[in-house]
Amino acid sequence: MADWSSKTHLICLLLLCSPPVAAQYLGAQSCRPCHAEQFDSHANTGHAHALSPQAPAEALSAAPKADWAFGSGTHAVTWVSRLNDSHYLEHGQSWFRSSKSLDTTPGHNNPKGLKYRIFEPEARILRCFSCHSTGLPRVDATNHIQPAEAGVNCEVCHGPGAAHVQSGGAKYRIDNPSRYRATAINDLCGACHRQPDALGAAPRWEDPWNARHQPLYLAESRCFQESNEKLSCLTCHDPHTKLTRDSKQYEVVCQNCHKTVRHKTGIAKASCVSCHMPTVRPSTQLGFANHWIGVYIPGTTLRPRR
Ligand code: HEC
Ligand code: HEC
Ligand code: HEC
Ligand code: HEC
Ligand code: HEC
Ligand code: HEC
Ligand code: HEC
DSSP: OHHHHHHHHHHHHTTOSOOOGGGOOOOGGGTTTTOHHHHHHHTTSTGGGSEESSOOGGGGGGOOSOSEEESOSSSEEEEEEEOSSSEEEEEEEEEETTTTEEEEOTTOSSTTOEEEETTOTTOHHHHHHHHTEESOOEEOTTSOEEOSEESSOHHHHHOOOHHHHHTTSOTTSSOOGGGSOHHHHHHHHHTTSSOGGGTTSOOOTTOGGGGGOHHHHHHHSHHHHTTTTOOOHHHHOOTTSOOOOOHHHHHHHHHHHOSSOOOSSOOOSOOHHHHHSOEEEEETTEEEEOOSOSBOOTTOOSSOBO
16 A cells, blocks of 8 residues: 555656646746745745755855755755666765754765665655655656756745736635645645655654654644644744744744743743753754643653643
């Protein structure tokens, strides 16, 4: 069963599931004339720079000869190259912002890198491109993987834009997630912000690498479960704006729901998120805010006490 569904996924990735003409992807440039505000703001996000033939400026001096740079460099950049007609290589050394230097790529144990067959049932290398680009990547006649549009752009979240653009901007001709419930937003963002093979399954909370999967963690919070679909990713993140690291902005959101918090214990002057969404460090180079909002025993970060 699992094998069949991954094959179906692979076939779809290769564009054999031809979408109807109206379901065409046009690219972010086609939205720009009418939605300049969203376009300009989105251009500064990690999403817009999630994939590029060239590494971001700060990582350039460390860049090896490679075909693709994955990651805006908010946390890291990993290089990927085509080896031959049947294989791609994920380079074993990545650039990390925290040290501004190269170190072992997460999941690797030597600097040689990992080889992937292009046409393997798990489609692992194609999936890298799927999550870091817009529309369906395809493999061309010379077996080069070609993303339809590099980066996580407008039509990832709004769906193919052709019908909306051809109608001159008609309402209801394109997806507008502002009409979604919080659980549907978790699914939209979770298409990439969680492991593809963890669908439905609870992650192993003791594994710090899983703290990157925000939708699963948020869904465990009492804040999420007991606020009747009012708390979603959009409550704290504007999808068109670069992620803010200013804890004050999140504190305002907490206080919208928790107007008067009566802590039983004496609380040090710190931000709400530093205690209730602590940073999980799966490696010395990386840290992610734990989206399971809760009460943590001091010194622990992986899961709150119930
Ligand atoms: C020719 C101008 C034009 C282009 C090009 C255009 N839009 Fe729009 N768009 C509009 C207008 C006008 C509205 C407001 C419609 C209304 O409220 O009646 C709109 C509304 C929307 C909405 C809300 C729709 C709804 O049903 O609530 C979304 C989402 C959207 N646009 C996204 C996009 C994206 C993504 C692209 C590029 C693929 C794009 N637009 C290209 C003019 C345009
Ligand atoms: C197509 C896959 C995909 C989808 C769908 C997606 N993301 Fe992302 N997201 C990514 C990738 C890849 C990155 C890493 C970008 C980078 O290189 O910095 C990212 C990064 C982010 C960041 C950090 C960005 C920054 O500016 O530093 C936030 C916040 C985020 N996503 C929120 C969301 C939310 C909220 C949604 C749903 C509305 C969503 N994402 C949907 C793939 C996706
Ligand atoms: C299931 C979707 C998915 C797949 C598959 C995937 N990524 Fe990502 N990637 C993401 C998301 C989402 C983020 C943002 C994580 C975060 O910051 O929470 C990300 C972040 C990254 C970053 C760090 C970007 C930054 O600076 O913050 C790199 C580098 C990266 N991915 C490379 C890869 C490579 C190489 C592959 C294939 C081996 C791959 N990714 C496969 C979704 C995916
Ligand atoms: C990561 C997902 C994501 C990406 C990428 C994205 N959007 Fe959006 N967009 C949303 C969400 C979610 C909303 C609803 C916002 C809300 O309710 O706060 C939205 C709302 C909108 C609206 C307003 C609709 C309204 O109700 O007024 C427009 C227009 C729009 N987006 C255009 C764009 C354009 C143009 C791009 C690319 C430059 C883009 N979006 C990229 C997720 C995204
Ligand atoms: C949409 C409303 C909403 C938002 C926003 C929100 N919460 Fe909550 N939160 C709740 C509800 C509802 C509960 C459960 C009942 C209660 O304790 O009031 C809760 C429970 C909690 C608890 C107790 C958890 C437990 O496991 O017992 C903590 C701690 C908490 N919230 C902190 C925060 C922090 C910090 C933020 C901001 C990062 C935040 N909340 C944002 C609605 C929200
Ligand atoms: C209650 C507020 C809140 C909600 C809801 C929320 N986030 Fe976050 N998010 C944060 C905070 C706080 C940070 C850490 C910012 C920092 O580093 O200062 C963050 C960081 C991130 C990052 C960057 C990874 C990192 O830690 O560097 C991503 C990606 C992200 N959130 C995605 C999501 C997604 C997807 C959802 C919906 C499932 C979501 N967030 C819901 C508050 C929230
Ligand atoms: C120094 C760490 C720390 C900071 C900062 C902090 N909290 Fe707490 N919070 C705790 C601890 C520990 C508890 C559980 C014991 C208690 O109630 O004092 C708690 C409990 C809570 C509860 C659950 C109370 C209940 O009814 O059971 C909520 C809600 C909450 N905090 C929200 C917030 C908000 C909102 C902020 C920011 C304005 C904040 N906290 C700042 C550590 C902190």
